[in-house]
Amino acid sequence: MDPGYDPATGKWTITLTGDLTWISLESNTTVDGGGVIIIDGSNFYIFSITAENITIKNLELKNSPIPVGFYDGDNGTLENLLIHDTSNYGIYGDGNTEDLEIYGCIIHSIGSWGIDYWGSDLIVEDSNISFSSVGGIYLQNTVKAEIRDTVIHNHNLQGIDLNNVAHISIVGCRIYQLGSAGIDVDSSSQDIRIMGSEVYHATSHCIIMSSQNNFIDDCTLTFATSGIHLLNSNNSTIQACVLYNHSDSCILVDASTDINIEGCEIYYAESNYGIHVTLGSSQILIRDCSIHHNNISGISIDASTNVNISDNRIYSHPFDGVSLVGNSNSISIYRNIIYDCGNGIACNVAHDISAWDNEIYLFTWNGISLIQANSIEVFSNKIYHGLDGVAARQSNSINISLNHIYGNMKRGVCLSQSSTNFLVMNNTIEDNSWCGVVLEDGSGDGVVGGNTILNNGGIGVNVTSSSNITITQNLFGGNGGLGIDLSPQGVNLNDGILDVTQGNRGIDYPIITNVTLMPGNTIHIEGYINTEGAGVGSPAFGNAKIELYLANPGSGDCSGGKCYGEGVSYITSFNADANGEFNLNIVVTGVTIPNGSYISATVTLNGIGTSEFGPNIRAMTIASRIEITPENETIFSGEYISYQVTAYDDFGNSWDITQKSNLTIDPSAGGRWVSN
Ligand SMILES: [Ca+2]
Ligand SMILES: [Ca+2]
Ligand SMILES: [Ca+2]
Structure with missing residues (x-):
């Protein structure tokens, strides 16, 4: 050794020579440089430790392939070391090393990994690892490691690379400027906890993991390919993280199972989604997140199953708030607030979807869009101030119930392109600029019932090029067109026949010739179903069901000196006889029919559908009889x-x-x- 003193720094430099190519230490030894000793390895190893209970502190080590190496040297402590300019690792521990603790070390300008450790029970705390030709910390086969309050930056590859490890905690670290991922965990690893850390400016992902049992909490993950990429990674929780400015999606879940994403803020995915779940992932929970301003959609579920999306705020996406594609299924979407998106929720080739208690508004196209979607339940949502409230194309088995759909620029509900087997029940559909409900282009085999359909700009329920749509017990009022309008537009005057060119095959409405209010809540009603003036019924409508309504024409309901509906309050129903005629007394319960009020009625035929409203007739008591x-x-x-x-x-x-x-x-x- 050749100690040299530098008066400018007050430090002594010891340079290794060919006579001493490393320093061996006995067990239970402390080497304390007092902050004034520099050891220049002169391209030799400095400390190669095979002994136990070694402490090395307050030293500067440089110009060595590996300044500190543990070779089955257990219970080592490194404290306040400055390690730099190594041709290989900064600190090394072999597979037989246990219980190494590293505190307050600065490691920079390294030829390989800053710390390369194959043993167990490692602590790295309050350290700073930078500028390596490979990466910051490499762990292989390690059981139990804690990396705390450490800054890892400017590496050619990963900040931290974990391989076949278990029980690893990364807490309070800052990891940035990386040529690869911030933290990279392989598929043999498990029980990885990353908490209170920041990872940013990674060329690849901030965190990429294929490991099992992962917990990522309170991390800020920014400016990378993605914030978190899970690949074949199961049983993971991501919570209270902030992820933004990623060139792909902020969170990527590929082929992974049992993943919880909760309480995160996710935004500025520059070319994809806030969260992208794909490749057969399942058992995914996305809850209580704020997801906004991503380049395509907020959440995309692709070819995945068993997903719950709840209590999120999802907003400001040019495409969908939530997008379900690729035969994704068994998806529940509830209690979300979704606004300022192209579609609120879009199902495009997906099935077994339930959406409830969502509030969806300010969308460019559809609040809920269904395309080739099957087994869909949409209930108790508020859907407003978009283009079409709920729109289905080429979809079937759809239940749209108990929603409030209002103030949209086109239709409240529109089922088209052969959508079949649907229920539109007990919704309030009001103040939409066009029609309330539209069934068109071969969409049939459905029921529109029990809805309140008020003050829409166009028709209440419009059936165009479609049939077998039962329209029952709805409350209409104030719609700009007819309450019920079967194509062609306007009143289809009765012709005594069914006609395939008309909506619901042009079912004739009832001609009521007499409706008399009688004592005992009884009404007497007579009439027929046939061409007006025929006086007799048409057997084409034999045994049809007739629904009676109190009627109140608003705009668009009167033509040819008569008014047709709208039926504002359902009264009761009965059946015509085999000739399409009726003449009977009915006891009415639950509805008061004032003397002089107007009555209208519809006809429903099994397998064909429901007619428009027939001409209104006044119900009168028999005076002084x-x-x-x-x-x-x-x-x-x-x-x-x-x-x-x-x-x-x-x-x-x-x-x-x-x-x-x-x-x-x-x-x-x-x-x-x-x-x-
Ligand atoms: Ca009207
Ligand atoms: Ca019509
Ligand atoms: Ca007809």
Whole structure:
């Protein structure tokens, strides 16, 4: 050794020579440089440690292939070392090394990994590792390591590379300026915890892992290919992280199972999605995240299954808030707020999807878009201020219920391109600029029932080039067109026949000729289903179901001197006879029919659908009438009959005005009635 003193720095430099190519230490030795010793390895190894309980501290080590190497040297402590200009590792531990602790070390300008460790039980704390030709920290086969409060930056490859390791914690670290990933974990590794750390400016992903049982908490992951890329990685939780400015998606979940992503803020994915789940991933939970301003969509689920997306705020995406593609299935989307997107939720070749309790608004196209989607439930959502509220194409088995769909620039609900087997039930669909509900282009085999369809700019329910749509017990009012309009547009005057060129095959509506309000909540109703003026029914409509409504024409409901609906309140239903005629008394419950109110009705045929509303007719009480009881009775000579005569007024008051109520036909009096 050749100690040299530098008065300028106050430090002593010891340079290794060919006589001493490394320093061996006995067990239980402390080497303390006091902050004033520099060891220049002169391209030789400096400390090669095979002993135990070695502490080396307060030294500067340089110009060595490996300044500090542990070879089955257990319980080592390195403290406050400055290590630089190595041709190989900064610090090395072989596979037989245990319990190495590294505190407050600065390692830079390294020929390979800053720390290369194959042993177990490693602690790295308060250290700074930079400018290596390979990477910051490499662990292989390590069981239990904690890397805390350490800065790792400017490496040609990874910041931290973990291989076949277990029980690793990375806490409070800052990792940046990397030629590859920030943290790279292989598929043999497990139980990896990354907490309170920042990773940024990685050429590849901030974190890429194929390991099992991962926990990533409170990390900020920015400016890379992605923030987190899980590949064949199972049972992972990502929570309370902030991820932004990635050239691909912010979180990539590929072929991974049982992944929870919660409480994260995710934005500025520059060419893809906030979260992209694909390649057969399953059991995915995305909850309570804020996902916004990503280049395509907020969340994309592609070819994956069993996904729950809940309680997120998803906004400001040019395409979809949530996109489901590639036969993804078993997806639940609930309690999300989704706004300022192209589509709120888009299912494009997907099935078994439920969306409920979402609030979706300010979308450019559809609140919910279904294309070749099957087994879909959309319920209790608020969908407003977009173009079409819910739009389905080439989709089937769709249940749209209990939603509030309003204020959209086109239609509330539109099913088209042969969408079949649907229920549109108990929704409130109002104030949309075009129609409330549109069924078109061969969309059939559905029910539109129990909805409140109010104040839409166009038609309430419009059936175009479609059939077998039952429209039942809806509340209409104030729609700009007809309440129900089967193509062609406007009232399809009855022609007594079905006609395949018309919506719902041009079912004729009922012509009610008389509707009388009677005592005891009873109405008497007569009429037929056939060409107006025919006076008799058409068997084409035999046994059809007729639904009665209180009617109130708003705009667009009157033509040819008559008004047709809109049916504002369902009253009751009954069936026509085999000839398409009806003449009956009905007891009405639950609805009050004021004297003079207007009544309209629809016809529904099984397998064909429902008609438009028929012409409105006033329901009147019988004013000041007299009723005789019995009304018809056959009697023979010598018999006698008792009868009663009752007078009624408009208000339902009655008087018994029977006077001589006991008469006999007397043969001896020439067959005349005589009083007894
Ligand atoms: Ca109208
Ligand atoms: Ca029509
Ligand atoms: Ca017809």
